[in-house]
Structures are given as C-alpha cells and as structure tokens.
Amino acid sequence: MAVQDRIYKCINPVGNVEPVEMVPLAPRLDSLDGKEIWMSITGEPDITIALERRLKMDYPNVNWRTKKTYTISPVELSEEEMKTAQGVIQAVCW
Amino acid sequence: MVVDFEDQDNMVEQEALVNGVPNIRIIHASRTLPGPADIDNWITDMLAALTKPLTAKEKEKGTYDARQPRVIFEGTLEDAQEFYQQTKYIPLPVEAPLAVYTDGLPVVIPTEEAVAKMLKGTSHKANEIITLHEDQVVMEGLGSPKRNKGEKVLFQPMKRTATVEQVATNAVMAGCKPEHLPVVLAISESGCGISTTNFPSQAVCLSGPIVKELKINTGCGHLGPGSRANGPIGRAYQLMAINLGGATPGVNRMGCHGNPMNNGGMCFAENTDGLPKGWDPLNVEAGYDKNDSIVMVMQANGGIVGSQFSPGGYRALQKSGHGGLARRFDVKGTPGPHNWLNYLIPGIFSGREGGIVLMMIPEMAQHLVDLGFKTKDDVYQYLWKSSFEPVKQYRNRSWPDFFRNGWMGIEKQSGKPWKELPDDYMVPSQGDDPFQNMVIVAGGQEEAAVELLGGRGATFSIDAWR
Numbered sequence: 001m002a003v004q005d006r007i008y009k010c011i012n013p014v015g016n017v018e019p020v021e022m023v024p025l026a027p028r029l030d031s032l033d034g035k036e037i038w039m040s041i042t043g044e045p046d047i048t049i050a051l052e053r054r055l056k057m058d059y060p061n062v063n064w065r066t067k068k069t070y071t072i073s074p075v076e077l078s079e080e081e082m083k084t085a086q087g088v089i090q091a092v093c094w
Numbered sequence: 095m096v097v098d099f100e101d102q103d104n105m106v107e108q109e110a111l112v113n114g115v116p117n118i119r120i121i122h123a124s125r126t127l128p129g130p131a132d133i134d135n136w137i138t139d140m141l142a143a144l145t146k147p148l149t150a151k152e153k154e155k156g157t158y159d160a161r162q163p164r165v166i167f168e169g170t171l172e173d174a175q176e177f178y179q180q181t182k183y184i185p186l187p188v189e190a191p192l193a194v195y196t197d198g199l200p201v202v203i204p205t206e207e208a209v210a211k212m213l214k215g216t217s218h219k220a221n222e223i224i225t226l227h228e229d230q231v232v233m234e235g236l237g238s239p240k241r242n243k244g245e246k247v248l249f250q251p252m253k254r255t256a257t258v259e260q261v262a263t264n265a266v267m268a269g270c271k272p273e274h275l276p277v278v279l280a281i282s283e284s285g286c287g288i289s290t291t292n293f294p295s296q297a298v299c300l301s302g303p304i305v306k307e308l309k310i311n312t313g314c315g316h317l318g319p320g321s322r323a324n325g326p327i328g329r330a331y332q333l334m335a336i337n338l339g340g341a342t343p344g345v346n347r348m349g350c351h352g353n354p355m356n357n358g359g360m361c362f363a364e365n366t367d368g369l370p371k372g373w374d375p376l377n378v379e380a381g382y383d384k385n386d387s388i389v390m391v392m393q394a395n396g397g398i399v400g401s402q403f404s405p406g407g408y409r410a411l412q413k414s415g416h417g418g419l420a421r422r423f424d425v426k427g428t429p430g431p432h433n434w435l436n437y438l439i440p441g442i443f444s445g446r447e448g449g450i451v452l453m454m455i456p457e458m459a460q461h462l463v464d465l466g467f468k469t470k471d472d473v474y475q476y477l478w479k480s481s482f483e484p485v486k487q488y489r490n491r492s493w494p495d496f497f498r499n500g501w502m503g504i505e506k507q508s509g510k511p512w513k514e515l516p517d518d519y520m521v522p523s524q525g526d527d528p529f530q531n532m533v534i535v536a537g538g539q540e541e542a543a544v545e546l547l548g549g550r551g552a553t554f555s556i557d558a559w560r
Contacts, residue, residue, distance in 0.1 A: 008205040010174050011263045012166035013195055015254030015338035020158040023114045029145050037144065045500070047097075050129035054137065070500035087144045091097035091123075 029087060033061045037087040038077060041068045048091060095119040095143040097136075101187045104345040105251075112253045117152045119143040164259075165206075174203045178267070188344035197332050197357070201267035212262040215272030216279060216559055220259035224282050227558040250287040251347070252340030264337055268330035268359075273308060274323060277389055278330045279559035284391035284552060286335040288356075291348045295355035295394045296331055297546065299451075299534065300363040301376035302387035304556050312365035314538025317398075317453075319358075328359030331391075355397060365536045368456030370463040373470050373535070380553040387556040396446060396547030403437055408541035412461060431461040434543075435473070439480045442545060443523050447493050449530025449549020450477070455537045470533045478528035486517035497525075 029035055039055070041048045048068075056064050065085070067075040077085055098106050100122040110118045121140045124132040167177045178201050181191035192198075202208065213220055224247045229240065246255050258279065265278045281298055288294060300310055311321040319325060341347040366375045377388045403419055410417035412430030419437055420426045442450060452473070454462075467473050485505075488494060495501070501512040506526045508515065515521070524530070530549040537544075 004172065005170060007168055008171060008174060008203065008207075009165045010167040010169075010177070011204045011206060011209045011259065012162050012164055013204060013260060013263045013267060013333065013337035014162050014166075015249050015252070015256045015260060015340065017158075017160040017162075017252070017254055019161070020112060020114045022116060022154065022156050022158055024155050025115065025117060025119070025148055025152045028147055031145060032141060043496070045495075046129040047123055047132060048129075051133050051137070054130070054133055058137075059141070068500075068502075070496055070498075070502075089095060089097070089140065089144070 032059060032087075034063070035086040036063045036065060036084050037089065038065045038067060038081070038085050040074045040077075040088055040090045041066060042072055042074050042091070043070050045070070051091065095121060095140065097121045097123050097140065099123055099125055101125075102348065104185075105348055108252065108340075108346050111158060114158070116158070117154070119152075171203050171205075174205075175200060178203065184342065184344045186344075187348075192343060193336075195337060196267070197329065197336065197359075199358075201333075202269050204263040204266040208266045209259060209263050212266050212270070212272050212275055213259065215262075215275030216258065218258045218279070218559060220257065220262070222258045224256050224258065224261060224279070226283055227555055230283075230552050247283055247285050249282075249334065249339035250285050250341070254338055254340060256282065256334075256338045260338060261334065264333040265326075265330050268333050269326040270330055271322075271326075274327055274330075276387075276556050276559040277304065277308070277327055278334075280389045280554040280556040281327075281331055281391060282334055282338070283554045286331055286339050286341075287393065288335045288339065288341045288347050289349065289393055289395060291350060293351055293353055293396060294349045295353035295360070295397055295548075296335070297355065297360040297362070297392045297394050298328065298331055299376060299390045299392065300327075300361065300387070300556070301366075301380075301390070302382070302556070303385060304387035305363040305366070307387075310361075310363040312363050312368075312536045314540075316362050316536050317360065317544070324361045324363075325358060328361035330359065331361075332356055332359040353397060355394065360394075362534070362536065364534050365456065368459070368535045370456070370460045370535075372463065372468050373459065373533070376532070376534070377553075379470065379532075382553070382555070388553050389556055390551050390553045392451070392546070392548055392551035394451070394546050394548035395448075399441070399545040399547065401542040401544060402441055403434070405541040408434065408458075431464045433465055434458065434461065435476065435480075438543065438545070439477070442477070443481045443483075446547055447491060447497070447523055448525055448547070449527075449532065451532045451534055451546035451549065452477070453534045453536055453544040453546065455539065455541065455543075456535055457539070458541060458543060459533070459535045471529075473533055474528040474531040477531050478522055478524050481522045481524035482520045483523050484517060485512075485515045485519045485521050488521050488523055491523065 069075050096118055106120055110116050121136045167174055178195045180194050182194050183191045226241055226243050226245050229243050261279055261282045265275055308323045310323050335341040364376050377386050378384050382388050407417045407419050411419040411432055415425045415428040423432055425432055505512050532550050
C-alpha cells in the first residue's frame, strides 16, 4: 500500500459533554395579581431602570422584588427568598 | 424568562442548554431604541411569558447527552485534513462558514500514533480528567466563582471536561512537540476562557527553567512568528478553546471584531537573564520558587499598544538629552537616565482602565533601576499613582460604570461610598491594586516598549504536569 493510501485512526479533539439533567420550565402563574415576582437585573440601566419603574406603576397589584447588579452575573436569590418567589424575570444584556 | 438582544440568541440558548433549561422563554430587547420605547414593544409579551401555559416541549425533562466517540475519523491523511478543516455556516451575527475543529488553518493530523507520541511528554495517564492543582480565582470582579484544588476544569464556554489525551490531541493539531505538553496541560487548567463581547484576546506567559528548556524565544521578535515553541503553544490555547470549550464566533464567542492576537495564539516569556539586579522574575512575583516553571494565562482585553517613541529618539534622550523626548521632559542637553515611563503614561490612562503588562528590553529596564526603581513593585506603584484623577473625571469613563457595579459600593482608598465622594477626590483610574500591573523584560536590542492591555492573569504550575 502506498504511504498516501494508509488508513489512520484519528482522535477526537472535542471536550467531554457531561450529561445534563433537563429541567422543565416552572409551572406558569394563573395571573400576576398578588404574586411575588422578582426582577433579576444585570445591567443595562437604560432598559432596566425604566422597566422597573414601569412595572411598579402599571402593575401595582404585583409584589415586585429586585436583585440588582451592573455586572454580568446575576445576584442569586437566597433559599429564604426562593420559598416565596413565584416568578423571576432575568434581564438584561451587557 | 430572559430578556436579551436577538443577535445573542445563540449564546443564550447554549447557556440555557448547559444549565439544563433549554426551553427557557426569551424576549428580545433592542440595541438602538431608548429604554421606555423599547419596553413598549415587549412588556406585554414579557408578562405573558409568566402566565401563558407551558407547551409540551417546555414540560419536557430528560438528559442532554452529547458524548462523542474517541476516534472521530478513519482514512488517509489527505482525507483527514479535509475532515478536520470542515466548516459550518454560522448565521447572524457572522453569516459565513467557520471551521468546526480548527482555527481555519491546516493542522497536524492527530492520528492515534501522533497522540501516543505526544503523551510521552507527560507522566500523567491518558484518561486522567484535567483538574486544578491549586485554588484559583479567575476574572475576579466579574462574578466568576473561586475554583478549588481538585475540581474538574470546565472548559469555557460550553462547560465541557477533558482528559489528558484530549489536551494532547489539541497539542498535536497545534504543532506542538511532546516536550511542550506539560505547558499545554498547565494552560488547560485555566479552562481556556475566551471572554464574551468586545475585543478580547488571550495570551500565555511562561516563567522558570522551562523557558530555556523549550528554547522559547524571548529576544527579537518574541511576540511574532518563527519560534518552534512560542507559536505552537500559543496556538494550542486557541484550539483548546475551540475544541475543548466549544468556542464558536457568533454562537458563544461574541468578540464583536475578534482579535488578531488569537490568530495562531500568543505565547511569550521573560528573558530572566536580562532582568536588572533586584527585579524578580514572574514566577517569584507569583509566589513560586525561581526554579519552578509556571504559565500565566491572561485575558488581554484590549490588545497591544506599540511603542509611542522612536528608538533613536529614546537613545538621544538617554545619551545626551536631545530630541523630542528631551524637549517634552525639559531636560535638553542633560544626559540620562531619564524616566521614559512619563512619555507613555498619558496614553496609557487616557482611554483605558485596569492593569497593563509593560514589556521592555533589558537596557530600558536598567535605566529605570538607575533612576531608583529598585524593584518591579516600584514600577507598579509608580504607574498606579500616575493614574490618579478627580472622581468627577473618573466617572466620565465608560467601563467603571460596570466594574464599580453602578457606583453602589465603597471606594477602597477612602473607605467611603462612591456616591458620597466629592468631585475633586482623587481616585486611581487604573483600579484598586497596583499589582495588577506586570513588567516583562524581553525583546531585542532596539529601544522599544509594548503595552499589553489587561494586566495579570492566573498562574499554573507546569511542573505539576511533567
């Protein structure tokens, strides 16, 4: 067999994808009235400041709560906060 | 549910996938509309996302398992080259085909034989999972968690793991020799991050006996092409980011312009023989022994700024006090040494914050010693103190809004809240830590200095991987 015809086994350079357990989305709420909804804000203030103000003004019956950082990693809700949280909006960008 | 830009859907979806929520609801914000007008377009949809009943797909659970075979191709070397150079079309924001397994250039084919030969460069077993040999903090300040000794390394951005053999496979593809493998394995401990948006670049700097062992070029052209060691080791970082981490432009590697430093990668080292007396080498600065071999992995966000003065002008300044530098410093006719850092400093701090890696040739380092910079720390302190400016001016910069977390915290020098500081209070535009700066003595004989923007990175032991 000519050298150029030799068959080689070649190794995969791709890293290992660890199996990930898929989680269904949390059940949706029947309505927002009286519910505790968290805004998990990661920048960008041009949107988030206006959004927070708008939500509190237009939906006063919702108990709006906020976790805020201007960096890229959201501030996690504590276990205590998770006990009463009924929805999370994660926003936005950077 | 998540609000983000439409062109970042690929990135959000991949992040959701590796976190086990592939069907998360996404609403698109605008890059151009003012906030209130933008919100009008999607606030109803956003709230509906909290109440609209789940679809069957959104209720799905199970296991995402995309494990791949160890042998990925069988055939001739010519066909293998075609296989490894295959491309995939990436839609907006790229709209072009990009290489799946390579940086776009031909690679050395990782046959079983070539990988087995590469593995002779380490005593570690082929099936060993890459783990950390020391505790690490990566990208401190951006929310990256501390990583602990013994933890599996998760290669970014897809959070994959890797074996010693998989690292060796990428080293083969990059053109490394077996003796380079401990360096590549040490680099792999970093997870080979590629940052996300803007203009990110990566570089690695070696220190210790390994530099001479591998005949790393620390002289003329050390940042450029030609070395049989610098080039392949730098390239191995980029191939690991692509293959072990899954980094793909426009999908999860969102550097808007990309960065030419990542074309072929970048590996350099310090010329320890050129260090002036009293200046510690990088390994000692990082807390290791001078006989330890280490690699520093840097995210050089912002790239390189070349020398701002002419080498002839520099010599004229130092030899006899002539030329433009002497006129600027008002030392006309007075022989040096004169503090050449002062020529660079206005440019360093005019539009950037954070630490810098300042590369200089031995002659220029000696001039600084003769001026009283007895240690590298003296240079770091000088640079840092030169960065002070009134807080009013500092607040007119862009990145500090981000790095100071919306000015919600405490200014470290004063111990007072940022929002309570008077406009004329002086703060370091460079950041809180002079030791973010780093001096590297390297290069040829021509009097030139280069700034690598981004400062220090995490260090990893090469000896641990021999």
